[in-house]
Amino acid sequence: MRVSKLFFTSLRDNPADAEMASHRLLVRAGYVRQLGAGIYSLLPLGFRVSQRIEQVIREEMDAIGGQEMEMPVVHPAELWKESGRYAKIGPEMVRFKDRGGRDMVLAMTHEEVVTDLLRDIVKSYRQLPAIVYHFQTKFRDEPRARGGLIRVREFVMKDSYTLDPDEAALDVSYQAHYGAYERIFQRLDLEAVVVGADVGIMGGSLAHEFMVLNDSGEDTLVICETGDYAANQQIAMVRKPEPPVEEPRPTEEVATPDAPTIAALAQLLGVGEDRTAKATFFTTGDGRLLTAIVRGDFEVNETKLSNAVKAIGGLRPAHAEEIAAAGMVPGYASPIGARGSTVVVDDLVASSPNLVAGANKHGYHLLNVNVGRDFTPDLVVDITNARAGDPCPNCGAPLVLRQGIEVGNIFKLGTDFTEKLGATYLAEDGSRRLIVMGSYGIGLGRALACIVEAHHDDKGIIWPATVAPYAAQLVTLSASRDPAVGEAAEGLYQRLTDAGVEVLYDDRDESPGVKLTDAELLGMPRIITISPRSLAAGGAEVTDRASGERSVRPIAEVEAELASAGR
RNA sequence: CGGGGCGUAGCGCAGCCUGGUAGCGCACCUGCUUUGGGAGCAGGAGGUCGCCCGUUCGAAUCGGGCCGCCCCGACCA
Numbered sequence: 001m002r003v004s005k006l007f008f009t010s011l012r013d014n015p016a017d018a019e020m021a022s023h024r025l026l027v028r029a030g031y032v033r034q035l036g037a038g039i040y041s042l043l044p045l046g047f048r049v050s051q052r053i054e055q056v057i058r059e060e061m062d063a064i065g066g067q068e069m070e071m072p073v074v075h076p077a078e079l080w081k082e083s084g085r086y087a088k089i090g091p092e093m094v095r096f097k098d099r100g101g102r103d104m105v106l107a108m109t110h111e112e113v114v115t116d117l118l119r120d121i122v123k124s125y126r127q128l129p130a131i132v133y134h135f136q137t138k139f140r141d142e143p144r145a146r147g148g149l150i151r152v153r154e155f156v157m158k159d160s161y162t163l164d165p166d167e168a169a170l171d172v173s174y175q176a177h178y179g180a181y182e183r184i185f186q187r188l189d190l191e192a193v194v195v196g197a198d199v200g201i202m203g204g205s206l207a208h209e210f211m212v213l214n215d216s217g218e219d220t221l222v223i224c225e226t227g228d229y230a231a232n233q234q235i236a237m238v239r240k241p242e243p244p245v246e247e248p249r250p251t252e253e254v255a256t257p258d259a260p261t262i263a264a265l266a267q268l269l270g271v272g273e274d275r276t277a278k279a280t281f282f283t284t285g286d287g288r289l290l291t292a293i294v295r296g297d298f299e300v301n302e303t304k305l306s307n308a309v310k311a312i313g314g315l316r317p318a319h320a321e322e323i324a325a326a327g328m329v330p331g332y333a334s335p336i337g338a339r340g341s342t343v344v345v346d347d348l349v350a351s352s353p354n355l356v357a358g359a360n361k362h363g364y365h366l367l368n369v370n371v372g373r374d375f376t377p378d379l380v381v382d383i384t385n386a387r388a389g390d391p392c393p394n395c396g397a398p399l400v401l402r403q404g405i406e407v408g409n410i411f412k413l414g415t416d417f418t419e420k421l422g423a424t425y426l427a428e429d430g431s432r433r434l435i436v437m438g439s440y441g442i443g444l445g446r447a448l449a450c451i452v453e454a455h456h457d458d459k460g461i462i463w464p465a466t467v468a469p470y471a472a473q474l475v476t477l478s479a480s481r482d483p484a485v486g487e488a489a490e491g492l493y494q495r496l497t498d499a500g501v502e503v504l505y506d507d508r509d510e511s512p513g514v515k516l517t518d519a520e521l522l523g524m525p526r527i528i529t530i531s532p533r534s535l536a537a538g539g540a541e542v543t544d545r546a547s548g549e550r551s552v553r554p555i556a557e558v559e560a561e562l563a564s565a566g567r
Numbered sequence: 568c569g570g571g572g573c574g575u576a577g578c579g580c581a582g583c584c585u586g587g588u589a590g591c592g593c594a595c596c597u598g599c600u601u602u603g604g605g606a607g608c609a610g611g612a613g614g615u616c617g618c619c620c621g622u623u624c625g626a627a628u629c630g631g632g633c634c635g636c637c638c639c640g641a642c643c644a
Binding site (some may be wrong): 009011012013014015016017018019028034036037090092108109140142143144146151197199200207209218316317318347404409411439441477478479480481509510511512513514515516517518529531532533541 | 577579592594606636642644
């Protein structure tokens with residue numbers, strides 16, 4: 001491809017609204033352009049990278065027996081009503097009516113459509129197991145897009161679905177994907193950390209996320225540096241401290257003026273925050289009030305809480321009026337004497353004796369509160385948020401927190417969808433059974449952006465050879481001054497192209513500064529410079545973009561090397 | 568959805584406070600010169616100043632409403 005004909009433009013200035021390196025560089029180098037919030041066009045260069053990523057994924061999916069197909073982006077809402085997600089998912093799903101007045105949605109993912117196909121197609125155990133996948137556009141109307149291609153609303157995802165006769169077979173399919181994902185990210189030159197993850201709207205029993213460590217990442221990962229534990233903070237567990245062994249003492253009301261916070265309370269009473277019970281309040285999407293109690297030295301983990309109560313429509317902090325309506329006084333609240341809320345108590349609180357808790361009276365707390373004796377929780381379950389330095393649940397070593405970007409995920413769906421939609425098969429023994437599913441995604445644009453995040457310097461992008469849009473950028477300097485330069489470059493370009501080596505040829509009549517700067521910005525693995533000076537020195541100058549190493553070599557040698565390197 | 572910011576040429580910005588001819592740099596077009604690190608000279612093209620309403624003799628500028636985009640938070644497979 002000749003740069004003079006390439007549909008692109010590089011920008012000298014950074015776009016004003018780009019914060020992340022990947023966003024800035026991809027826009028400046030002419031790989032992508034924004035159309036709206038979280039909506040991007042891939043220009044020819046960006047599309048080529050996307051296709052390379054797609055091909056790597058395709059090869060690894062095919063290697064574990066995946067069959068590529070394609071499912072629609074527009075779905076009848078009926079299907080999503082059947083699975084229950086039409087009601088469960090909020091405004092992030094785009095809903096509209098077609099001309100006939102029928103409810104339609106834009107695909108956020110494709111479990112429903114796959115399951116619908118199963119009803120038609122899979123009848124016998126002989127057809128299982130199977131893996132199907134496609135690369136298809138998803139639209140998720142996120143409340144806030146950000147970070148260029150990192151968090152968008154419209155994006156192409158590889159999503160695959162495993163179809164198995166039973167849980168044991170699902171384990172095998174799940175592991176196959178786990179391995180395929182490791183190979184995919186290795187080939188893409190992305191260092192992915194695998195963490196245990198929340199199942200979210202997918203339901204199901206087990207999920208892992210493949211995370212790329214990045215300080216701008218939106219997910220917080222809880223990692224044990226000994227390598228025996230890694231989880232998304234949304235579900236991360238810690239080894240909790242042993243509560244003191246004490247006999248329960250009688251409760252006692254004490255005046256605690258101006259102590260609506262745990263810190264103030266602990267200081268006023270001269271006790272550790274670990275001797276207090278903290279009550280926080282949430283309202284579910286369907287209007288239930290939750291009272292969540294954690295020990296004063298911990299915070300509530302909303303994902304755990306939401307999962308524990310099977311909240312519909314998520315959680316939001318409760319309003320003061322809602323708390324008051326349940327008979328509690330914010331700042332001095334506890335479930336004692338209150339009613340009308342679902343009380344969820346962290347297991348550590350349940351086993352800690354003689355805590356300080358609110359008296360539901362402004363300016364007063366209760367000493368020696370004991371769960372079970374003084375109030376009865378609706379649920380006792382782990383709802384604390386893991387903190388940096390907390391002990392690893394496996395080995396006790398201090399946990400560290402890292403930020404990460406989710407580039408892939410794998411979910412064991414089980415029979416959630418097949419049960420709701422009625423996708424069954426006849427087993428060998430003649431019994432009718434539910435198909436057991438798994439669901440596995442990789443966002444192409446996000447992977448692309450993550451590669452740039454991991455592979456760039458202050459001059460521009462440095463593509464790994466596997467995904468680079470072109471194997472090399474051929475640059476002429478001072479061609480108009482010396483016809484031999486143009487002749488040599490044209491010849492090399494022709495022969496490489498004929499040999500199937502994809503080269504980006506900068507044949508523009510631009511100054512050396514512009515052409516070299518652009519070449520570094522665009523990031524092809526090799527920059528081949530032909531100039532009067534290089535010809536005088538014996539051929540072409542080859543610069544390795546990553547290392548910066550340069551050497552002048554005979555053109556025939558450069559040609560042979562590129563040809564043998566494949567692309 | 569809460570807080571903050573921004574919308575003026577393809578990109579980056581000034582002008583707005585204090586109303587009166589729409590500007591600068593880069594990019595673009597033509598010519599000449601230049602050619603290994605974002606060249607020089609000369610000439611040129613390009614703008615409903617986000618949209619609507621209002622105030623005014625007159626609005627990019629003042630007021631109101633709306634829309635869009637970005638950042639932080641909330642939210643999120």
